[in-house]
Amino acid sequence: MDRKTISFEQGWKYMEKGITKLKRIMEGRPEPPFTTEECMSLYTTVYNMCAQKAPYDYSLQLYDKYREVIENYIDATVLPSIVDKYDNESMLRELVHRWANHKFMIKWLSRFFSYLEQIFIARNKLPSLFEVGMTCFRNLVYKVVHEKVTKAVILFINEEREGKQIDRALVKDVLEIFIEMGMDCYEKDFEAEFIKDSGDYYSRKALSWINEEDSSCSDYMIKVEECLNKEKERMTYYLKNSRTETKLIEKVQHELLVVHSNQILEKENYGFRALLRDDDKVDHLSRIFRLYCEIPQGLDSVSNMFKEHITAEGMALIQQAEDAAAASKEALMKKIKELHDKYMEYVVGSFQNHTLFHKALTEAFEVLNLQQNFSSTMKIF
Structure with a gap:
C-alpha cells in the first residue's frame, strides 16, 4: 500500500483479510501458507497506520484491536470447543490443541503488529503483544476450565496408579500448560490439589494393605518401595519441577510409613521383630532401613x-x-x-x-x- 494517509477503516479492512486467513489456517481449512510478500504487506499496513501524524496515528486503536481479535476468537471458537467436550480425555485433547493454536496465532499476529512493539508499546510502557495474548488465554480460557482440568488429570494419574494404561503424553502436555500459565497458577491450581489427593489416595491404600489377611511387614514394605519408585519415575516424566516431586514423595512417605508406623512394624508374628529373628530376612531389613532413612x-x-x-x-x-x-x-x-x-x-x-x-x-x-x-x-x- 502507498504511504498516503489512510483511514482506520481502510487499513483495518485489509488487516482483517490477513487475520481471517490466519484463522482458517489454524482451523485446518484449505488455505495456502502466508507468503513473504503477504507478511510484509500486513506489517507495512500497520506501520503506515502508526507512522501517520495525529490525528491519523492509529497505534492505540490497533493495540486495542489486537486484543479484541484474540478475545473474540477465544469467545466464539476456542472456549466453546473445550467446554462442549463430553468426556475428560476429549476435553484435555482439545485444550492442548487450542493452546498450541493460540501460541501459533500470537506468533503470527505479533509479526503483523510488530511495529507497535518497537515504538508505541515501549514508549507507553504497555504489556507486550505476547503478554496480551497470554493474558487473554489465562483470563478467558484457563480460569474457566482449570478446576475441571485438574480433576481430570488427577483422575488419569490415579488410574495409572491402579495399573491402567493412560495417554501419558497427553497428561504431560496438559501439565505444561499449567506451568506456562505461571508458577503461581501451577502451584495453586494443580500442585496443591494433586498433593492433597495423592495423600488421600495413599491413605486408603495403606489401610487396604494393612487389613489384608496374613499381610506381613515385608509385603507392605515391598509395595511401598514400588509405589515410591513409580511416583519418582512418574514425576520425572511429567514434570521437570523437582519441588513437586519432593512434596509428593514426602506426602506418600507420610501416609504409607509414618501414619501407620507402629501398626506396620509391630504387627504380631509379621512385623519388624519377626524379621530380626529370621536370619534369611536381611534384604527385607535393608528395605525397611532404606525407606525410613529418607524420612526425618x-x-x-x-x-x-x-x-x-x-x-x-x-x-x-x-x-x-x-x-x-x-x-x-x-x-x-x-x-x-x-x-x-x-x-x-x-x-x-x-x-x-x-x-x-x-x-x-x-x-x-x-x-x-x-x-x-x-x-x-x-x-x-
Missing part, C-alpha cells in the same frame, strides 16, 4: 525397636542361664557374644553402619551387662 527422624523408632528386641533376647538368655543349675558364666557369655555378633552383622549390613543402630546395639548390651553384673573382664561389648 524416621529411623528413631526403628532403631529403638532394634534395641528393645536385642535386649529382650539377651534377657531371655540370662534367664535361661539362671534357670539351668549347671549353667556357667562362660556358656552364657558365649551365647551373648553370638547374639552380639549376629546383630552387629545387621548393623553393618542391613543398616549400613548407621550411628543410631550402633548406639542401639551398644545400649542394649549395656542393659545386659548391668542385669548380669558381669565383672570388668567380662564386659567385652
Whole structure:
C-alpha cells in the first residue's frame, strides 16, 4: 500500500483479510501458507497506520484491536470447543490443541503488529503483544476450565496408579500448560490439589494393605518401595519441577510409613521383630532401613525397636542361664557374644553402619551387662 494517509477503516479492512486467513489456517481449512510478500504487506499496513501524524496515528486503536481479535476468537471458537467436550480425555485433547493454536496465532499476529512493539508499546510502557495474548488465554480460557482440568488429570494419574494404561503424553502436555500459565497458577491450581489427593489416595491404600489377611511387614514394605519408585519415575516424566516431586514423595512417605508406623512394624508374628529373628530376612531389613532413612527422624523408632528386641533376647538368655543349675558364666557369655555378633552383622549390613543402630546395639548390651553384673573382664561389648 502507498504511504498516503489512510483511514482506520481502510487499513483495518485489509488487516482483517490477513487475520481471517490466519484463522482458517489454524482451523485446518484449505488455505495456502502466508507468503513473504503477504507478511510484509500486513506489517507495512500497520506501520503506515502508526507512522501517520495525529490525528491519523492509529497505534492505540490497533493495540486495542489486537486484543479484541484474540478475545473474540477465544469467545466464539476456542472456549466453546473445550467446554462442549463430553468426556475428560476429549476435553484435555482439545485444550492442548487450542493452546498450541493460540501460541501459533500470537506468533503470527505479533509479526503483523510488530511495529507497535518497537515504538508505541515501549514508549507507553504497555504489556507486550505476547503478554496480551497470554493474558487473554489465562483470563478467558484457563480460569474457566482449570478446576475441571485438574480433576481430570488427577483422575488419569490415579488410574495409572491402579495399573491402567493412560495417554501419558497427553497428561504431560496438559501439565505444561499449567506451568506456562505461571508458577503461581501451577502451584495453586494443580500442585496443591494433586498433593492433597495423592495423600488421600495413599491413605486408603495403606489401610487396604494393612487389613489384608496374613499381610506381613515385608509385603507392605515391598509395595511401598514400588509405589515410591513409580511416583519418582512418574514425576520425572511429567514434570521437570523437582519441588513437586519432593512434596509428593514426602506426602506418600507420610501416609504409607509414618501414619501407620507402629501398626506396620509391630504387627504380631509379621512385623519388624519377626524379621530380626529370621536370619534369611536381611534384604527385607535393608528395605525397611532404606525407606525410613529418607524420612526425618524416621529411623528413631526403628532403631529403638532394634534395641528393645536385642535386649529382650539377651534377657531371655540370662534367664535361661539362671534357670539351668549347671549353667556357667562362660556358656552364657558365649551365647551373648553370638547374639552380639549376629546383630552387629545387621548393623553393618542391613543398616549400613548407621550411628543410631550402633548406639542401639551398644545400649542394649549395656542393659545386659548391668542385669548380669558381669565383672570388668567380662564386659567385652
